[in-house]
Amino acid sequence: MQVIYIGNPILREISKPVESFDSELRRFVEELTRTMYEDDGVGLAAPQVAVSKRLFVFDDGSGPRVIINPEILEKGTEKVSIEEGCLSIPGIYANVIRPSWVKMRFQDIKGETHEELFEGYAGRIVQHEYDHLDGILFIDYLSPAKKALLRPKLNSIIKGKVAK
Numbered sequence: 001m002q003v004i005y006i007g008n009p010i011l012r013e014i015s016k017p018v019e020s021f022d023s024e025l026r027r028f029v030e031e032l033t034r035t036m037y038e039d040d041g042v043g044l045a046a047p048q049v050a051v052s053k054r055l056f057v058f059d060d061g062s063g064p065r066v067i068i069n070p071e072i073l074e075k076g077t078e079k080v081s082i083e084e085g086c087l088s089i090p091g092i093y094a095n096v097i098r099p100s101w102v103k104m105r106f107q108d109i110k111g112e113t114h115e116e117l118f119e120g121y122a123g124r125i126v127q128h129e130y131d132h133l134d135g136i137l138f139i140d141y142l143s144p145a146k147k148a149l150l151r152p153k154l155n156s157i158i159k160g161k162v163a164k
């Protein structure tokens, strides 16, 4: 399983809902989780391995989690600025302002529905990963000036000049 980089159009697609909660899904989630740990990530969304499905895995330090077909039900009104990075945009880090918490409805690996409030580090990760399912990358939130500064580095990733 290989993480794809910015420049690959799959990262900009709107992913499709997961419909089958079967052994194939379980194997995919296991491999996605393994890839996240191997690449030292704290979250990895299916589109980042070129699979346009609405699911992601993450670990905020309390163990691996899988979130399938998430919906954001509610967001905190307080916004916080935290530095983010992304396995699909290697070597680039920048502060992004987002709500301090979100309440999500999602399905687990068995297809059962849950509602959960994610705050702190988990809140940040799930918002970043959720964006991947809608083709949004964290650099989309940066100011034009900040983006211009990062442009040469971004272009070298897009052109495939950055080794993993």
Ligand SMILES: [Zn+2]
Pocket (backbone or CB within 6 Å): 085, 086, 087, 088, 128, 129, 132
């Ligand atoms: Zn990412």
